[in-house]
Amino acid sequence: MDEERRSNNPNPEILQALEALKRASKEVEIIATTSDDGGCSSPSMRALLALETGSDDLFSGDPQLSPLRHLLSELRSLSSSLPSSPPNKSIGASFLNSIFRRPKSPHHAMISRVAGLISAEIQSWIDRETLDRLVSALRSQFSDEERATLLLALETRASEGFDRGFQDTLLKSGAFSVVESALADPGCAKVVRDRCAALIYALVRFNKDVFVGPVLMGSTIDSLVTIASPATLRALNGLIAAIKSPLIDELHSRGELQRLVSLLSSPDLEVQIRALEFALAIGYFGRKEAVEAMLAQGLIKRLLCLQRSELGGALIEIDSWDFPKENGRNSDHGIHVGRLLKPKQGKSKQLRFLEARPFASAVARFAVQVEVGEGLRQREKREIKQDILKRVKEAATSPVEAANVFAEVLWGSTP
Template sequence: MDEAEQEVENQHLLPPLEALKKASKNLQSNPISIIYNNYDISTAIEALLELGTKADPVISIDPSLFKLNQLLSNLKTLFEKLEKLQGYGLRSLLHRQITNYKISQIGYAMEAEIQAYVDQKNVQSFVKTMEESVEDDKKVKALMGLENRLGQGFDKQYQQLILRAKVFSFLEFMVCDSKFSNWVRDQAALAVLGLVKFNKDVFVGLVLMGPIVRALIQMGSSCSIQVLTGLVKIIRTPLVDDINGEIPRIISLLGSEDLSTKAAAMNCLLEIAILGREEVIGLMLEEDLIKKLMGVQRLEVGLQSNEDENGSVCAEEREPKMEESVEKFPFSRCVASFAVQVEVGEGLEQGEKRAFKLEILKRVREASVSDAEAATVVAEVLDYVSVVDRCTC
């Protein structure tokens, strides 16, 4: 079956199954709450059975949906039994509760059965698209579908599917091969992050042992560096130690003409600063990080000044909210932010933190274009760090 035929089949098959899955959730109610809240489960059952009848031509031709067909048949039998239990005696109430419980279990079983079937079809379709399609939009659509499914949370059966299909290998190949477009590589990188979030116990090792992390840094796009930052947050010190030699490349991205790439690089460096050991922080300072942060912060001040001049409300009259300020001016007080990350860093001793604070202040003075700028930034650093000191006492 070629790619076009596969897509047509999925369009024909998956919608009725998704409708059945959604309807099955309405059966998953506590039997006691059904009785005391007068929840009309009969309406939910009738709606689901009606959907089952419409989907029967699709379900009956696929042997792998035999169990789902059987569950629908069992549901119909239980529904008929429920309709006969209309009395209000203790015996009828007890039998109704037991029947309602069995119906709710069928609801859970149907949802799991449909999800497993849909997952299998989607993984097969994903592999086929990665192997045969030459169109970027189809690859990206498949990658986004994978990322969305991973975002629904851990599922042991789904994990087995993606491991058997060697999904990680496809993603690693696309991230690392420059023949693919940046669009495809960025989306593949996001799917890798999705896998690590899905089950870090399984996929962190694959990330650390493979070439993905260095490929992300070499790509140097806003998206790839955001993915790297996400990986640093999850894997923490082992990843920071692993990319020690690549930190100069990340710092160089602060000179990018693309604002989003510049911001992504800064956020990544701040995340590294909170986890880095003495040699990592020392390397960052030796690469003139403070001078470069001063440069982007100086650019930010110019942007803010221009907005104040062009805007209808001056800065004194309108203090922006913190979230708004960070979103519009991501480099505001970035030197102080870096100093704070070092101060609360997990990889440094107290003596090392004090030494680095003095070194940061020294480099601020050296990188400043005027005494006024130096005084302003030094005051920001000292204020931010002192607040951290008071909070940690």
């Protein structure tokens, strides 16, 4: 799509109109096989036929809209040739007709099929417009609100699941490199950079085969660590879960693990929580070198400090904790130290406890991730656990604290 078309469509009303037309086509697709007239009398059909009426002028300048133009023309032909149903002459006839419906003519199925194809073509149009506008917005002086809105729209689109047409449009637009540049730009507003991080994570989930490479080779990793906001750390943790060891190895080789471990001492509570999630993910997915690098940067000492805070404590205290009631009664679905259980209904007791005290048993939870994780061999797991216990003894403020943490690590890390 040329630059002239991109610059001539700066307003969001186009996208709103296209979304309305997509909804109309989906409605026709559904009602075509359920209504006697194939949906031809519906407002949605009238909207699509009105679009077909103006298609010569509207679509003539863009060859990518030629398939949509042909489909709309086919829809008009089908709607015009659909045999009309004779009117019911009585309430009784209407009742009997509702019970003994005659099979719909092939026209009904054809209208439904064409409407579905129209919906897909309109979605492709929306994708092109959104990507073009996003690239323009990130390169020009658009408002931060509009930039964030466009980024969120694409994140939502990518989260709908794989679509080859959307992927092709995305790659042709060059949007990934523009989004990555905006993420790395300290002049961009925080809300924009946070949304860029979320979009990149959504794209990796959309198709890891295509987008993992650019993430590992580009500036995304450095940007996420440098910004270190709750949103970018959330995206980083998601990327670790998706990419696993290759991303952790890249973080280790770039020397970023030290900076991320230091975030456990951040004055921002949510950053601390995300940093803890990061440490737990490294414990689960990381190779020996990465886990040892974090331990060497004082991980256990920092985790113990968090345990001593007001939001820390030990999971053993869960039995005496005053839980908020759910549906008029307390909920208790079982406890495993250092391990989150999937609740049978609602939230597990442990999950609710950790929401209120996110740093409880932080050391034991890290030890569990190492024990049950997939990044280490069994021999390496035993060595790391011994190293954890050694560092607990060195960092504990008293023999009592050390003994309590020892008990949690040895009990909680048992499968």
